[in-house]
Amino acid sequence: MIECRLFLLGDDAVGVQPADRQLRHALALSLRETCEWVDVVPGKEFIAAQFNPFDIRPSEAIRKMEAWLSTFQEKADSSYAPVELHLDVSNDWAPDLRALAVENNLSEEEFLEKVVQSELVIDMLGFMPGFAYVEGIDGALTGERLAVPRQRVVAGSVGFVSGQLGLYGLSGPGGWPIIGRLRETLFDPAREDPFLLREGQLIRLKLVGV
Amino acid sequence: MSFTVLQAGIQSTLQEAPRRGVRYMGVPASGPADTLSMALANRLVGNAASECALEIPYGMISLKAMTDHIVGIAGAIAAIDVDGQPGLMHRTLKIKAGQTLNIGAPEYGLRVYVAVSGGFAADTFLGNRSTCLPAGFGGLKGRALRKGDVLNTQNGGGGGSAILETPMKMRQVLSHSFALRCVPGPDEGRIPDWEHKQDFKATRRADRIGIEIAGSWPMLKGAGLKASAPVFPGAIQLTPSGTAFVLLPDAQTTGGYPHVLQVALADRHLLGQIRPGDNIRFLKRSAEDVAHDLRLKQTFFKDWLPDLSL
Numbered sequence: 430m431i432e433c434r435l436f437l438l439g440d441d442a443v444g445v446q447p448a449d450r451q452l453r454h455a456l457a458l459s460l461r462e463t464c465e466w467v468d469v470v471p472g473k474e475f476i477a478a479q480f481n482p483f484d485i486r487p488s489e490a491i492r493k494m495e496a497w498l499s500t501f502q503e504k505a506d507s508s509y510a511p512v513e514l515h516l517d518v519s520n521d522w523a524p525d526l527r528a529l530a531v532e533n534n535l536s537e538e539e540f541l542e543k544v545v546q547s548e549l550v551i552d553m554l555g556f557m558p559g560f561a562y563v564e565g566i567d568g569a570l571t572g573e574r575l576a577v578p579r580q581r582v583v584a585g586s587v588g589f590v591s592g593q594l595g596l597y598g599l600s601g602p603g604g605w606p607i608i609g610r611l612r613e614t615l616f617d618p619a620r621e622d623p624f625l626l627r628e629g630q631l632i633r634l635k636l637v638g639v
Numbered sequence: 640m641s642f643t644v645l646q647a648g649i650q651s652t653l654q655e656a657p658r659r660g661v662r663y664m665g666v667p668a669s670g671p672a673d674t675l676s677m678a679l680a681n682r683l684v685g686n687a688a689s690e691c692a693l694e695i696p697y698g699m700i701s702l703k704a705m706t707d708h709i710v711g712i713a714g715a716i717a718a719i720d721v722d723g724q725p726g727l728m729h730r731t732l733k734i735k736a737g738q739t740l741n742i743g744a745p746e747y748g749l750r751v752y753v754a755v756s757g758g759f760a761a762d763t764f765l766g767n768r769s770t771c772l773p774a775g776f777g778g779l780k781g782r783a784l785r786k787g788d789v790l791n792t793q794n795g796g797g798g799g800s801a802i803l804e805t806p807m808k809m810r811q812v813l814s815h816s817f818a819l820r821c822v823p824g825p826d827e828g829r830i831p832d833w834e835h836k837q838d839f840k841a842t843r844r845a846d847r848i849g850i851e852i853a854g855s856w857p858m859l860k861g862a863g864l865k866a867s868a869p870v871f872p873g874a875i876q877l878t879p880s881g882t883a884f885v886l887l888p889d890a891q892t893t894g895g896y897p898h899v900l901q902v903a904l905a906d907r908h909l910l911g912q913i914r915p916g917d918n919i920r921f922l923k924r925s926a927e928d929v930a931h932d933l934r935l936k937q938t939f940f941k942d943w944l945p946d947l948s949l
Contacts, residue, residue, distance in 0.1 A: 437926050439926070440930060468661075470663045481948070482933055599773065618776040
């Protein structure tokens with residue numbers, strides 16, 4: 430049985446935190462396939478499986494999860510094909526690039542090169558439709574959230590904080606420094622598949638407008 | 640079969656059951672902020688509890704019926720009239736073609752629900768009609784109503800000619816004070832030894848994403864943010880600046896602020912009726928206790944609302 434910490438997340442969800450966080454998506458996918466949980470949502474460290482406490486008491490929900498985990502077997506890798514995205518840094522689409530480059534004692538070009546040469550992977554989706562958390566960024570690069578979040582970040586904007594990129598699927602408020610904008614549309618409710626990206630997917634960033 | 644919107648109100652939206660099963664893709668739940676009131680409104684016109692209805696925060700809406708309609712109104716307590724003739728909430732209301740339904744500003748509670756026999760037609764996203772305002776889908780073009788909009792209704796509305804009234808004991812009693820049963824959140828340890836106090840107030844920062852709650856919150860122990868974690872409506876997140884937000888149906892699916900408390904499902908429908916300035920009290924309970932409370936509440940409504948799911 431895989432090593433997991435189980436806990437209640439309020440009164441209607443079970444938190445499942447695997448010792449190996451790489452197992453989050455395999456666990457979540459298998460849990461969704463059981464159709465026995467309302468929503469199964471991965472976070473950075475743990476998954477939340479929501480239940481209806483009218484149907485099952487919280488203590489029973491924990492026991493049910495324990496029992497299920499004892500039978501869990503990781504399936505063959507069902508990862509998605511890598512995708513190439515175009516990062517445009519022209520116009521005024523990279524308002525925080527200069528400051529980040531200076532902070533890291535690099536030129537803007539050097540900073541961007543280090544970003545695009547990293548082994549980038551969609552760690553998870555979440556927050557709002559189309560938003561993707563990307564990991565794998567060169568650990569030497571550092572950056573902090575803006576002291577005051579922007580009222581409006583345009584859809585497609587790419588945010589950077591140490592160790593992560595955040596790809597904004599929708600226009601809205603945002604607190605990450607912005608280093609460019611993707612030419613691709615990450616989320617379009619009218620498209621047959623509204624979501625361009627999937628959890629676990631590898632991405633390649635290609636610079637344009639340098 | 641339609642209404643024309645003569646006066647749109649503030650952020651009036653079409654809502655049905657929450658969007659389930661796609662939260663892992665970052666899709667908020669949406670759905671009514673006050674599930675119970677929407678179910679009561681639908682009941683008056685013979686609809687299922689979560690049939691698509693109109694959610695109207697702050698009231699102040701006027702709808703002109705283009706055909707004869709049967710409507711039901713529940714939720715925040717507001718004055719109602721049809722072409723100037725006073726009408727009643729919690730009672731099946733017949734509106735003739737050409738007549739205008741006017742709903743005033745509620746004094747107690749925030750959101751009024753208008754259900755129509757057969758339900759409202761609306762855009763679907765992933766098979767669900769609920770409006771998601773932050774992402775702009777569902778409902779009427781993914782947005783709040785505007786003056787001049789046309790609201791179409793679905794055919795096949797039952798309801799017939801029966802005039803129904805919500806049983807007295809099932810009508811929500813609303814005031815400017817709310818007592819909410821809560822259970823610990825996963826980050827309760829960041830506010831150790833904290834006794835729940837009573838002097839909390841909803842601020843003006845309130846919408847379908849969440850309500851800011853000001854009051855005597857303790858200082859957070861340890862660093863401010865955490866790794867982004869799943870959150871659901873009802874989560875209370877405490878920020879390093881000492882203010883808290885309780886999440887509502889359009890809230891984001893993951894968050895980095897410490898999740899210190901969770902409003903119990905049994906009382907989550909009340910969040911939809913909290914007005915800026917209203918007083919809030921938190922009642923600390925265990926998860927097992929509130930699961931029992933939820934059963935009691937749904938059992939209480941069972942005869943009148945057999946398909947209610949809070």
